[in-house]
Amino acid sequence: MIERLTSVVVAVGLAIFGGICGSCTTAPSSMTPASPTVASVMVNGTAPIIGSMIQFTAIAVLSNGAVQTVTTQATWQSSVPRVATVDDTGIVTGIAVGSTDITATYRNVSGVIHIAIAALTPLPAPPPPPVPVPSRIVAAIGSRRFSTDSATVEVDPSSPQLALSRSVCHAPCALLFASIS
Numbered sequence: 001m002i003e004r005l006t007s008v009v010v011a012v013g014l015a016i017f018g019g020i021c022g023s024c025t026t027a028p029s030s031m032t033p034a035s036p037t038v039a040s041v042m043v044n045g046t047a048p049i050i051g052s053m054i055q056f057t058a059i060a061v062l063s064n065g066a067v068q069t070v071t072t073q074a075t076w077q078s079s080v081p082r083v084a085t086v087d088d089t090g091i092v093t094g095i096a097v098g099s100t101d102i103t104a105t106y107r108n109v110s111g112v113i114h115i116a117i118a119a120l121t122p123l124p125a126p127p128p129p130p131v132p133v134p135s136r137i138v139a140a141i142g143s144r145r146f147s148t149d150s151a152t153v154e155v156d157p158s159s160p161q162l163a164l165s166r167s168v169c170h171a172p173c174a175l176l177f178a179s180i181s
Contacts (some may be wrong), residue, residue: 036062036063036064036066037062037063037107038060038061038062038063038106038107038108038109039061039062039063039109040060040061040109040111041058041059041061041070041074041104041105041106041109041110041111042058042059042061042111043056043057043058043059043102043103043104043111043112043113044056044057044058044059044113045057045090045092045102045113045115046115047084047092047094047115047116047117047118048084048092048093048094048117049094049117049118049119049120050094050095050096050097050118050119050120051093051094051120052093052094053091053092053093053094054091054092055089055090055091055092056071056076056086056090056091056104056113057069057071057090058070058071058074058076058090058104058106058111059111060106060107060109070104070106071089071090071104072089073106074090074104074105074106075088075104075105075106076088076089076090076102076103076104077102077103077105078092078100078101078102078103079100079101079102079103080098080099080100080101081095081100082095082096082098083095083096083097083098083100083117084100084102084115084117086102090104092115094117096117097117097118097119098116099114099115099116099117100114100115100117101113101114101115102115
C-alpha cells in the first residue's frame with residue numbers, strides 16, 4: 001500500500017508541476033531574437049549638371065534604431081531616364097535639363113529624392129591675350145619717337161601714356177596703352 005500511495009503522490013506532484021509550468025522545459029531554447037526590419041530608406045545626393053556624374057547614397061533606418069549604409073545593396077531607378085540615369089551603384093548622370101525622382105529600394109522599402117538637372121552655365125569668354133611688351137626699347141632722351149623690337153612708339157607730350165602705331169602693331173588690337181613711370 002505504501003508503494004501505491006507513493007505512486008499516487010508522485011503522479012499528483014507531476015500533474016501539479018505540469019499545470020503550473022505548462023510547457024516549461026529545462027533544455028536550452030533554440031529560438032533566436034527577431035532580426036530588425038527596415039523602417040525607412042533615405043536617399044542623399046546633389047543633382048549633377050548635364051554630362052557629369054554624382055555618387056548618391058542610400059541609408060536604411062532599421063526598426064531597432066540602427067542606421068546602415070545600403071548604397072550597393074539597394075536597387076536604383078530614375079523616374080525620367082531621359083533627364084538622368086542611375087546605375088546599380090547609385091551613380092547619377094545628368095542627361096538633359098529637367099526634373100526626375102531617384103529611388104533606392106532596399107528590402108522592399110523605398111526612399112526617393114527629387115532632383116533638377118541644369119545645363120552648365122557658360123563661362124564668360126576669356127580676355128584676349130596680352131600684347132607682348134618688347135624687351136628692348138631704343139630711344140634718345142627727349143625724343144618723341146621710340147623704336148622697339150616689334151613696333152614704333154610715339155609719345156604724346158601731354159599724356160603720360162605710350163601709343164603703339166596700328167601699322168606696326170602685330171597684335172589683335174589697334175592701340176595699346178602703357179603707363180610710363
